[in-house]
Amino acid sequence: MSKFQIINKDQDSEARLAVLETAHGPVRTPVFMPVATAGTIKGITPQHLQETGSSIILANTYHLLQRPGVQIVRKIGGLHKFMSWDKPILTDSGGYQVFSLNSLAKIDDEGVEFASHIDGQKIYLNAEIATKIQNQLGADIIMSFDQCTNFPCEEKKLKKAVQRTIKWAKRCKKAHENSEQMLFGIVQGGINLDLRTYCAKELSKIKFDGYALGGLSVGEGYENMTKTVNHTAELLPKDKPRYLMGVGTPVDIISAVKAGIDMFDCVLPTRNGRNAFAFTMNGPLRLRNSSHIDKKEPVEKDCDCYCCRNFTRSAVRHFFNANEMLGPILLSIHNLRFYQRLMEKIRNLIADKQFAQWADDNINKFKTLYK
């Protein structure tokens, strides 16, 4: 039986409602994965995280590899135990950070050597090593090692990166040794639709447990991203989960769900939360603003998060103003709950066959609110 069961396919769009079975329980999709860069969602405890309705989180192999180190995590009993999170985890392969954090990385067809952004120590990663590391970290879903490119990127370099990504994907599939873990392939190709087609078709032949779109949300803009996602998603196997990496804003997510994307991750809710920016269904709030100084209402009316159930805007503003950790803590919780409420709404709309119309209305609404 497939681990990915589609419950309802939207009639008026490519959106689908599904359940992905993992070694640590089921994940209802479309799903948003909060980002636990170095083994913790920044600023909040797993207890508060669970209360946001998060069912799966992402951790970064690149960061964990350097601190605390893979052998440490392994000795402690794996990533779930280390992080105190017994629900599903996805680890990325490190590819994205190797290229985005290391402008001097030395890359060839075999792999990539780079200097740690923390202490300058030389580190070598390739398909086999990245896979083995993820086998040892023990996440439920692991990603193949890919070559990411900047935006814009000249075609020759983009093509080379796609070719390497395909070769490395095959090597990752071969190297993957833990049958408890699902392995996803990553489609690269920038905003070049021909390269995306080529990469998607080649990766599909490898028969991954799921497929990701990488190399987006790197500066190409909403229109380019949407075009690329719409084009690429439908080339991927319909019976496997599709994951749009590093995305995104509420608009990005609604638009990509329409295109048939099932999984998302992004640092926006927590990063913005730490900077006093709150997401609400009625547009953003900047909680350092003195207009909130005596406001009795919660950050978002009708939000059921810990912050909104217990604190006024006045108090949240005060905590930021006084540099108290509780400000970042509360808005990280709120923003994650906002994202999870958005995903719950999307899933309910797909179940009720009302998603496509709502998406069209709300993409425009959110574009205006969050422009």
Place this chain on the structure above:
Amino acid sequence: MSKFQIINKDQDSEARLAVLETAHGPVRTPVFMPVATAGTIKGITPQHLQETGSSIILANTYHLLQRPGVQIVRKIGGLHKFMSWDKPILTDSGGYQVFSLNSLAKIDDEGVEFASHIDGQKIYLNAEIATKIQNQLGADIIMSFDQCTNFPCEEKKLKKAVQRTIKWAKRCKKAHENSEQMLFGIVQGGINLDLRTYCAKELSKIKFDGYALGGLSVGEGYENMTKTVNHTAELLPKDKPRYLMGVGTPVDIISAVKAGIDMFDCVLPTRNGRNAFAFTMNGPLRLRNSSHIDKKEPVEKDCDCYCCRNFTRSAVRHFFNANEMLGPILLSIHNLRFYQRLMEKIRNLIADKQFAQWADDNINKFKTLYK
């Protein structure tokens, strides 16, 4: 009926087990009050705070007066609502901070003018204003406005401060307008036992709801403090709670309970927690230390706190090492729970008539462990 009911008086020391009834519920004493300087215990949510077993907390009038301002707290519905804490709160009068944070404060018999340590704005406080502000903040227990002195302090200045403290205490008692709130007087006098005697006797005549010892833990050292506390505590009315302000280490607390002190507050558990210092019954742990890098055990074996139930020393060390907020969050929780476990143990020992012997043994033990 008195709001302070002594359940058991130790036979071999001055320690007593009691219950203090407040407008927001009962407080079992001896009790430790975590410090919510600016309206939040630094680094943790009220939800986690409640789980540490804390039954009453302290907030600083001086800080709240400047940020967010008394009228803001009042408009939001009082301090309990603002902080999202529906158990008892004690506010100090601001006296301590006025003197410790403002070396240029202008003081006379009427009151004190000082410049805000935040923006330099001139602020005036006296007995009536400090009391009115605390009436408006709405804590369950409020403190009279006192003049604190440095250590060491010449006798003439110390005597003047004691005289002012007594005069101001009378004015506070007269100005106090909220019968829902208890008002405590504060005994000053440095380590001068004659002045302590004088101040304690004069304050006792005013008939406060409780009595505090101020001006200690300011550099006088353990022996001087213990001598002063032993001397002063027994001069205070036996049927009222006694509160040793700003104290202290586990040894300080055990020793002062023996002398008949019922209430304590201190920033040590949270401040040390933020700096990777964990209190345990077996001595301190410094969690940045690389010796913890692969340690599977919790910060403290048999501790029932959220940190120890869920995280290894290895993970806590990693969070500090990677500058993740979760490190300070977890050790603040653990240290507060350590203090509350210590107080629970003290209360149980008094109930079982075994406190005095245990105190003698453990004062020496903790002196060695935490020297």
